Amino acid sequence: MANEIGNTAEGMNKARVESFSDGVFAFAITLLVLSIPIPDIKSADDQLLTTALLRAIPQLIPYVTSFATIGIIWLNHHSMFHEVEKVEHMTLTLNLLLLLVVAFIPYPTGVIGRYGALRSAVVLYGATFSAGGLAFSALWFDIRRNRLSREREDDARIRSITVRNSIGPVIYPLATALAFIAPKTSLGIFFGLAAFYFLPHLQPRRNEGP
Amino acid sequence: MANEIGNTAEGMNKARVESFSDGVFAFAITLLVLSIPIPDIKSADDQLLTTALLRAIPQLIPYVTSFATIGIIWLNHHSMFHEVEKVEHMTLTLNLLLLLVVAFIPYPTGVIGRYGALRSAVVLYGATFSAGGLAFSALWFDIRRNRLSREREDDARIRSITVRNSIGPVIYPLATALAFIAPKTSLGIFFGLAAFYFLPHLQPRRNEGP
Amino acid sequence: MANEIGNTAEGMNKARVESFSDGVFAFAITLLVLSIPIPDIKSADDQLLTTALLRAIPQLIPYVTSFATIGIIWLNHHSMFHEVEKVEHMTLTLNLLLLLVVAFIPYPTGVIGRYGALRSAVVLYGATFSAGGLAFSALWFDIRRNRLSREREDDARIRSITVRNSIGPVIYPLATALAFIAPKTSLGIFFGLAAFYFLPHLQPRRNEGP
Amino acid sequence: MANEIGNTAEGMNKARVESFSDGVFAFAITLLVLSIPIPDIKSADDQLLTTALLRAIPQLIPYVTSFATIGIIWLNHHSMFHEVEKVEHMTLTLNLLLLLVVAFIPYPTGVIGRYGALRSAVVLYGATFSAGGLAFSALWFDIRRNRLSREREDDARIRSITVRNSIGPVIYPLATALAFIAPKTSLGIFFGLAAFYFLPHLQPRRNEGP
Numbered sequence: 071m072a073n074e075i076g077n078t079a080e081g082m083n084k085a086r087v088e089s090f091s092d093g094v095f096a097f098a099i100t101l102l103v104l105s106i107p108i109p110d111i112k113s114a115d116d117q118l119l120t121t122a123l124l125r126a127i128p129q130l131i132p133y134v135t136s137f138a139t140i141g142i143i144w145l146n147h148h149s150m151f152h153e154v155e156k157v158e159h160m161t162l163t164l165n166l167l168l169l170l171v172v173a174f175i176p177y178p179t180g181v182i183g184r185y186g187a188l189r190s191a192v193v194l195y196g197a198t199f200s201a202g203g204l205a206f207s208a209l210w211f212d213i214r215r216n217r218l219s220r221e222r223e224d225d226a227r228i229r230s231i232t233v234r235n236s237i238g239p240v241i242y243p244l245a246t247a248l249a250f251i252a253p254k255t256s257l258g259i260f261f262g263l264a265a266f267y268f269l270p271h272l273q274p275r276r277n278e279g280p
Numbered sequence: 281m282a283n284e285i286g287n288t289a290e291g292m293n294k295a296r297v298e299s300f301s302d303g304v305f306a307f308a309i310t311l312l313v314l315s316i317p318i319p320d321i322k323s324a325d326d327q328l329l330t331t332a333l334l335r336a337i338p339q340l341i342p343y344v345t346s347f348a349t350i351g352i353i354w355l356n357h358h359s360m361f362h363e364v365e366k367v368e369h370m371t372l373t374l375n376l377l378l379l380l381v382v383a384f385i386p387y388p389t390g391v392i393g394r395y396g397a398l399r400s401a402v403v404l405y406g407a408t409f410s411a412g413g414l415a416f417s418a419l420w421f422d423i424r425r426n427r428l429s430r431e432r433e434d435d436a437r438i439r440s441i442t443v444r445n446s447i448g449p450v451i452y453p454l455a456t457a458l459a460f461i462a463p464k465t466s467l468g469i470f471f472g473l474a475a476f477y478f479l480p481h482l483q484p485r486r487n488e489g490p
Numbered sequence: 491m492a493n494e495i496g497n498t499a500e501g502m503n504k505a506r507v508e509s510f511s512d513g514v515f516a517f518a519i520t521l522l523v524l525s526i527p528i529p530d531i532k533s534a535d536d537q538l539l540t541t542a543l544l545r546a547i548p549q550l551i552p553y554v555t556s557f558a559t560i561g562i563i564w565l566n567h568h569s570m571f572h573e574v575e576k577v578e579h580m581t582l583t584l585n586l587l588l589l590l591v592v593a594f595i596p597y598p599t600g601v602i603g604r605y606g607a608l609r610s611a612v613v614l615y616g617a618t619f620s621a622g623g624l625a626f627s628a629l630w631f632d633i634r635r636n637r638l639s640r641e642r643e644d645d646a647r648i649r650s651i652t653v654r655n656s657i658g659p660v661i662y663p664l665a666t667a668l669a670f671i672a673p674k675t676s677l678g679i680f681f682g683l684a685a686f687y688f689l690p691h692l693q694p695r696r697n698e699g700p
Numbered sequence: 701m702a703n704e705i706g707n708t709a710e711g712m713n714k715a716r717v718e719s720f721s722d723g724v725f726a727f728a729i730t731l732l733v734l735s736i737p738i739p740d741i742k743s744a745d746d747q748l749l750t751t752a753l754l755r756a757i758p759q760l761i762p763y764v765t766s767f768a769t770i771g772i773i774w775l776n777h778h779s780m781f782h783e784v785e786k787v788e789h790m791t792l793t794l795n796l797l798l799l800l801v802v803a804f805i806p807y808p809t810g811v812i813g814r815y816g817a818l819r820s821a822v823v824l825y826g827a828t829f830s831a832g833g834l835a836f837s838a839l840w841f842d843i844r845r846n847r848l849s850r851e852r853e854d855d856a857r858i859r860s861i862t863v864r865n866s867i868g869p870v871i872y873p874l875a876t877a878l879a880f881i882a883p884k885t886s887l888g889i890f891f892g893l894a895a896f897y898f899l900p901h902l903q904p905r906r907n908e909g910p
Contacts, residue, residue: 096304174733324605
């Protein structure tokens with residue numbers, strides 16, 4: 071059993087990987103606030119600041135969208151790691167890849183925060199989410215494969231997680247493609263997808279979500 | 281039992297939600313320091329820097345106020361989660377909403393830090409605290425409702441938490457309204473409310489506070 | 491027993507206070523890196539950048555000093571909390587006060603990082619450390635008082651912690667006063683105090699340190 | 701047994717040191733995103749932003765390299781701490797030294813992010829990694845020495861960790877020296893070393909890696 075990190079003597083256990091990942095999720099979600107630029111006005115004048123702050127309201131959309139999306143990834147990460155028994159080297163690598171994308175999210179959020187929903191900004195934003203969806207799926211594919219080596223067949227829960235984890239890698243690239251012709255609509259879709267997940271009455275019976 | 285995330289096999293347990301929330305509280309409270317602007321003087325001259333630093337002292341008021349307020353939310357969050365048995369989907373959603381507001385606090389704190397207690401800056405600051413009070417109350421309402429489905433009646437402790445959790449959503453919007461005519465007084469009230477909570481001799485017998 | 495938060499049903503337990511405090515310590519210590527300004531040169535020219543980076547080397551002194559000082563506070567915080575049985579309201583308040591000072595440390599570190607060891611910058615730096623020393627002592631005084639209500643008399647360990655915790659509140663204000671006439675020497679003393687603590691051969695037999 | 705912090709009554713236990721270190725690793729890795737500068741263009745114009753973002757793509761190389769390197773240090777830190785029984789004062793000091801270097805990594809990453817792979821920027825970057833390698837080795841040397849005082853002889857696992865922990869302190873300074881004549885090649889080597897570690901098929905049987 072080369073490459074096992076999991077429960078081997080010198081290795082990494084599941085709880086530490088989860089808690090390190092949680093740290094990155096919590097920090098990335100909090101760091102998002104720096105992506106909302108403080109208005110740059112010439113003098114400390116209330117009239118100017120009022121106008122500037124009102125004009126900044128749409129900049130809350132990417133902030134809230136990124137916040138909710140990282141929140142969803144965090145929730146689903148837990149569902150997924152519930153199926154992990156041993157943390158293999160490949161699982162660690164793919165998990166770090168997912169964290170790399172999550173930790174990067176404040177950057178495209180900041181680009182939209184600064185320049186608004188320009189085409190290139192939303193394409194970058196969507197490409198980041200698409201990369202996140204792919205990394206998430208690759209991680210799930212790996213975890214599921216390790217699980218199959220133990221249990222032979224997927225049960226209903228595993229199949230249902232697999233179905234739901236395929237939604238992101240399909241819809242995110244499509245919404246990103248849309249950003250080339252209609253960036254604001256595309257951003258609206260990213261916002262809508264995140265909001266949809268949190269609406270309780272639309273919620274599927276199990277919670278591994280989009 | 282649709283929508284349960286709580287103790288179900290693939291779900292999220294209470295300890296993880298608390299530790300993730302604690303992470304966001306700890307990061308947001310530490311990130312506040314970036315809201316105090318380092319003086320921008322023309323040359324590295326001690327006279328200029330002394331003047332600039334002395335002039336920056338009032339900027340410590342929103343820093344300390346936000347710090348103490350996040351501290352209070354953190355304390356009360358624990359009291360509140362003590363009553364949670366299963367983390368339902370709605371609880372998670374409302375908790376993320378509260379964290380969204382908490383993680384946003386460095387932004388209005390930074391606006392006041394940069395432009396001083398201008399009317400629009402304090403209104404934004406108060407609106408953020410009011411949103412936090414509302415999110416906190418909604419979360420408590422949901423937790424209490426889940427608890428009632430188990431225990432039929434509120435006991436004295438629960439009623440006392442309910443009373444105290446109603447203080448914020450009432451006083452914060454009032455102080456925010458006041459900011460339209462007297463922003464500095466309004467900021468003083470936010471500061472006073474936070475300080476009041478920490479004064480030991482004024483403390484109510486139980487600590488679920490304002 | 492009004493005002494107890496400690497082990498009461500709705501309250502805050504010691505482990506959570508410690509883990510929240512650890513979060514603030516870890517985050518503040520990492521955030522210090524933002525206090526070292528990236529050189530602002532006109533063009534991406536290696537010669538210019540070399541000069542600018544070499545000139546920035548003294549800016550590492552306040553970075554390392556603040557890092558080591560927060561590290562020491564973290565270490566001593568643990569020794570101190572080992573003596574806590576119940577987390578009373580006053581203990582929580584004083585702990586948050588200490589965290590407020592610790593979370594503020596990146597600010598004076600950034601002021602020195604930007605303008606060098608100017609008198610006003612080092613005075614601010616020293617005043618922050620002095621406030622930290624005072625907050626630490628007040629917290630220890632409170633913890634010791636709660637302990638005395640249980641055990642009547644201080645044992646040797648407690649007395650030794652008390653002696654060591656008095657070093658900071660004495661030396662830090664003195665070094666701060668010195669900053670008015672010799673800021674660079676004063677900064678050197680803050681650096682020396684932090685370094686001294688980590689030198690193993692100078693270490694006192696118990697580790698509650700300066 | 702002077703200088704023991706480990707398991708003594710007033711001391712620091714291993715779990716806290718690990719969790720504090722994990723906090724610093726998680727924050728430093730997430731803070732790296734601030735090292736990628738948001739393009740500074742004159743107006744919110746899509747054409748300008750597209751060009752600026754495309755030109756920023758190479759700036760992802762130091763981001764990914766630093767991310768992966770901190771990830772590797774985190775992984776190896778766990779392997780190493782597995783061998784710790786008591787946390788001695790020296791171990792704490794060397795661990796804080798390693799954390800100091802890790803927390804500093806966003807700075808040289810930011811310098812390259814802003815000015816590109818200039819010679820002085822890559823030399824600083826490599827010097828930081830070399831310092832990290834040295835701190836890591838010194839920490840391992842100390843942990844191994846404490847272990848030897850208990851067990852007399854190294855077993856195969858310990859020897860294999862020792863061999864692998866010597867790779868960094870050798871290759872990093874060499875790659876840093878190369879930066880003086882070929883900074884881009886040098887940066888490529890730092891990237892390659894990090895990538896190499898994560899390639900599963902090249903992975904050594906045990907995972908204490910470079």
